[in-house]
Amino acid sequence: MTAVSDNQEVKFSKKEFRQEVMRDIRYLSLLARDFPNISQVTTEIINLEAILHLPKPTEHFLADLHGENEAFQHVLRNASGNIKRKVEELFGGTMREQDKRDLCTLIYYPEQKLELVKQHDTQLEDYYQATLHRLITICRNVSSKYTRSKVRKSLPKEFAYIIEELLHESHDARNKQAYYQVIVQTIIDTKRADHFIIAICNLIQRLAIDQLHILGDIYDRGPGAHLIMDTLSAYHNLDIQWGNHDIIWMGAAGGNRVCMAAVLRMALRYGNMQTLEEGYAINLVPLATFALEAYADDDCELFAPKCLGKKQPTLKQRRLMAKMHKAMAVLQFKLECQMYLRHPEWRMEDRALLLNCDFEKGTIVIDGVEHLLKDNNFPTIDPKHPERLTDEERELTERLRRSFRISERLQRHVACLLSRGSMYNVVNSNLLFHAAIPMDEEGRLKSVDVLGGVPLSGRDLMERIDQTVRAAFDEAAEEEEKSTARDFFWYLWCGPDSPLFHKSKMATFERYFIEDKSTWKEVKGAYYQLRDSAAVCDYIMDCFDVVGEHRHIINGHVPVHVSNGESPIKADGKLMVIDGGFAEAYHNTTGIAGYTLVYHSRGFQLVQHEPFTSTSDAISKGTDIVSSIQVVELTGHREMVAETDKGREIRAQIAELKKLLFAYRKGIIKERS
Structure with a gap:
């Protein structure tokens, strides 16, 4: 056309x-x-x-959530402080600070806050009157960017007509003042105030953010990835750029055995079993039974879980988890060897590290240097064929694989990742991807041939990877194609030229078994060395046909070390890295608890978050995530829909x-x- x-x-x-x-x-x-x-x-x-x-609607960017559901939910509910700013703008001079905090808490957690109010407030009718008028004022403000038609589609059916009438109340329409007041009073008299308040609070949350962008790594580390995925699956306007931690879960759900082993190993390493057991009903009894038998006389000290959070396991649970952890680590390393030998086109045979071990001496040779293994108790390893699984391991692997394959909730979440996700996205002059674009040292796009075909680079590479990921779940695809695609999830997880990783190696084995920390070093690919250059960022955006006066690359993946003075804004403002360490495991490293990026009609704001205490504290004490806002870029005028992709x-x-x-x-x- x-x-x-x-x-x-x-x-x-x-x-x-x-x-x-x-x-x-x-x-x-x-x-x-x-x-x-x-x-x-x-x-x-x-x-x-x-x-x-109309003014451009607000976009919200988050990355590297890593299962931290409570913090994620709070940031989503408060729209990275956007709702708090609205309350301050509208009521800054007319309400006490405590009342403003209480109003914000009500908007974030309406059901729970109302229960507290009803326990302590003796003048409920006055509370309802004041609160309803304030909520209507806020809702009118956040809905002002949208057409009546779009707002109408967002309204809860039960109260749609009433809310629409109240939203379009005019202060000049004196003839209707009594009409509007009667609506509010009748809501209270008919005992529907609680339901109405909950509905309008949820509407405010929805209208405060028009589009949500998740730049990967929803899974691992924290305990609530399944809960985050429940929320994202129902979100009204969402796109996801896959991260390597998402890909490995997708691989596990698709039947990739080594991805499955790695998912289990990481969960055991961080003592995080909620997502597996409570979220996806993965049956871990066979693994526990196997580990207790195989490592009965082994304290598995090196594999003690690094349990985070307030709910700590008992000593007995920690001992069992350590044995299960070691069992899965050994199984992963065996399956890795098989994978690398099966795919020579990946050029990763040097990572088949079990083949470099001398189990009699308890040593391993890496890069020509012999190192002593910190643990040499491997009852399931045949020194002559260390990559082979025992009969018991083979049976265990198949039972676990079946458990992943038949998990209805996991498969539903992976379907969401496929339908709403991709390797990259270009939206409103912003290039979004999780980690990197493979480049060479001269700053050119690197041609990569790991799919057994023509070498590809840049956008062509990203799109071919996207197609390969989908082929693994395509019922119409040939079995050979599906098998190759399933295997490829592992390369995406840790391959040197994977856009989701792009480092020399993933030194998992070395961190477990070798004392010499020089072997742990993972050399970052050229993209990470070159991305501070505005010219390089412009070159990448040109290759992806990103146009516009204000264009940017937005990434996650590599935590920004704020405590060391690192800035998330790079390349003269052309690149923004918004992984500030949402996961508790990274707080000591980054010094903060994550970034979120807000793009509204006047420009970009980067929001830096301090650690979140708890949802219960937020409700009972009105505590909020302490955030500081950095204006990244102002457009110089109010951007309208006409200037966007939608326009x-x-x-x-x-x-x-x-x-x-x-x-x-x-x-x-x-x-x-």
Whole structure:
């Protein structure tokens, strides 16, 4: 279809315009089904033209959530402090600080806060009156960027008519003041105030953020990845850029045995069993039984879990977890060896480290240097064939694999990752991806051939990887293609040229078994060395056809070490790295508890968060995440929908509707009533 400008009928002669219409006659005939006459076409054109002149809706960027559900939920509910700022703007001079905190807490956690209010407030009717009016004022403010139609679609059905009436109350309409007051009073008198408050608080949360971007790593470390995925699966406007921790869970769900082993190993390493057991009902009894038998006389001291959070396991539980942890680590290293030998095109045979071990001496050779193993008790390893599984390990692997495959909730969450996720995204002049774009030392895109085909780089590489990931779950794909695709999840997890990793190696084995920390070093790929350069970032964005006066790359993956003075804003503002360490495991390293990025109609704001205490404290004490805001970039004017990707889509729709209007007026297509 030919793109048409807003002033097409002016720019083209009547003859040329008619030719354009005739070329698109089949499409226009289909469009006529939705807009069967001139009246409906002109109404839609007027509506779309008006939308172009609304302020740009707010976008919210988060990365590297790592299972920290409570912190994630709080940041989502308070829109990275956006709701708190609205309350301050609207009521800053008329409400006490404590009352403003209580109002914010009510918006974030309406059900729980109302229960507390009813326990302590003796003047409930006065509370309801004041609160309802304040909530309506806030809701009117956050809905002002949207059309009535869009707001209407977001309204809870039960109160849709009432909320719509109250949102469009005019202070000048004195004749209706009594009408509006009666609505509020009747809500209270009919004992529906609680339900109405909950509905309007949830509506405020929804309207405060129009679009949510998750830049990968939802899984691992923290205990609530499954709860985060429940929220994301139901979110109204979302896109996800896969991270390496998401990919390894997708691989496990798709039947990749080594991905499954790694997922279990990491969960045991951090003492985080909630996602596996409570979230996805993975049966770990066979693993516990196997570990107790195989490592009965081994204290597995090196594998003691690094338990985080307030709920700590008992000593007996820690001992069992240590044995299970070692069992899965050994199983992972065996399966890794098999994977690398099966895929020589990856050029990762040097990572088949069990083949470099001398189990009689208790040593391993890495890069020509012999190192002593810190643990040499491997009852399940055959020194002559260390990569082979025992019969018991093979049976255990298949039982665990089946458990992952039949987990309905896990498969549903992976379906969400596939339907709403991708390797990269370009939205409103921002290039989003989790980790890196493979590059060489000279700053050029690196050609990568790990899929057994033509070497690819940049966008072509990302899109081919995206297709391969989907092939693993495609029922129509040939089994050989699906098998290769399933294996490839492991390369994406730890391959040197994987855009989700891009380091020389993942030194898991070395960290477990070798004292010499020089062997632990993971050399970052060229992208991480070059990304501070504005010219390099511009080159990458050019390769991905990112256009616009204010364009950026937005990443996660590598935590920003704020405590060491590192800045998340790089390359003269062209690159923003928003992994500040959401996971508790990273707090000591980064010195903070994560970043979120907010892009509203006036520009970008980077929000730096301090550690979140707990949801219960937020509700009972009104505590909020302590956040500091850094203005990254102001556009110099208020950005409108017309300047966004959505605006370009709308202009294209208007152009096609103008063609249809011409066709109706000239009798080329007949109107229908």
